[in-house]
Amino acid sequence: MAIDLPLIWAGIIAFAVLAYVILDGFDLGVGILFPFFPEKHDRDVMMNSVAPVWDGNETWLVLGGGGLMAVFPLAYATILPALYAPIIAMLLGLIFRGVAFEYRWRTKRGEFLWNWAFAGGSLLAGFSQGVALGALVQGIPVANRAYAGAWWDWLTPFSLATGLALVIGYGLLGATWLVMKTSGDLNEKARRIAFRACFATIAAMGVVSxxxxxxxxxxLERWFSFPTAVFSIIVPALVLGCFALLLSGIRNKRDVQPFLAALGLFVLGYAGIGISFYPFIVPPSVTIWDAASPDSSLAFLLVGALILVPIILIYTGYAYWVFRGKVDPEEGYH
Incomplete structure (x- = not known):
């Protein structure tokens, strides 16, 4: 039986993007919540909670983007011209927040500037990712194997709605991360924010869905025609289950349960997008197999991926294990 290399690679890229969203999502969420915590001590603890892992989380973005270029060059060459503006905005946001991690600790007089760089960069990156996702979901026109749309096609009410929805969702991830990693008054305030954010996230998911x-x-055909219409029952039921676990975890003052439940919401939302897309990588016209490189290239690259991806998983898991538990407010990672 022949091995379907494009499908295998589509799974690897999809996994890399999901890993980025759920891992970098919470540290972007911490930045998005920065303005709600005006005390310097709280902000120090918030940044220290993600400082050991934030840059490692972005490894998955590099893997997803680089893998797309190497493995699905037609998709890369089509998606990039369609989404140049939101992607550039995302990269600028990530740059500003990355610099803020280092420079905020080096100055007293200019600390407020780096606070805004961290918060604004996180907000810009999260919103831009949502806008790019919305533009991809609504479809990218392709003619003669090239992008056939206009410069501003990405800017629509739907893409703006998905941008706002992702910011809200990242805020929920950030709040539940702080619930898990902090204690005292900061923990209680994060719990209150998480309680409000979980309702806003469910509402945003409902509107977009x-x-x-x-x-x-x-x-429309995928979600309301048999047999894929079964997912129209299963996915919303699982979303409600995660929502119930999220609420109970917050109300019963559990630390880990709300974060895991929030991750569950993101995984289910991502699965919903996958169900809608398959087998297209650039909806509604370019399939996984249309966009793939030759099988010889895919096989060669797969050998490297089988070595690289486990290494990334190991060092990511090790980093989270080393820095497990609550953040000590009297110590810092800077």
Whole structure:
């Protein structure tokens, strides 16, 4: 039986993007919540909670983007021209927040500037990712194996809605991360924010989910035709289950449960996008197999991926294990 290398690589890229979203999502969320915590001590603890892991989390973004270019060059050459503006905005946001991690500890007089760089960069990166996702979901016109749309096609009410929804979701991840990693008054305030954010996240997911099937006939058929219509029952039921676990974890003052439940919401939302897309990598016209490199290239690259991905997983897991537990407010990682 022949091995379907494009499908295997689509799974690897999808995993890398999901790993980035759920890992970098919470540290972007911490930055998004920065303005809600005006005390310097709280902000120091918040940054220290993600300082050991934030740069490692972004490894998955490099793997996803680099893998897309090498493995699905047609998709890369089509998606990039369509989304130049939000992608550049995302990179600028990530640059500013990355510099803020280092410079904020080096100055007293200019600390407020780096506070805003960290918060603003996190907000810009998260919003831009959501806008790019929304633009991809609504479809990218392709003609003669090239992008056939206009410069501003990415800017629509739907893409703005997905940008706002992702910012809210990242805020929820950030709040539940702080619940898990902090103690005292900071923990209690993060718990209150998480309680409000979980309702806002569910509402945002509901709006985007109900909107999506009507963007493209393919999505409407996928979600409301048998047998894939089964997912229209299973996915919302699992979302409600995660929502219930999230609420109970917050109300019963559990530390880890809210964060895991929030991650569950993101995984289910991502699965919903995958169900809508498959087998297209650039909806609604370019499939995984249309966009893939030759099998010889895919096989060669797969050998490297089978070595590299486990190494990334090992050192990521080790970093989280070393820095497990609550952040000590009297110590810092700077």
């Amino acid at each position: 109900l909107w999506t099937p009507f963007l493209e006939p393919l999505y």
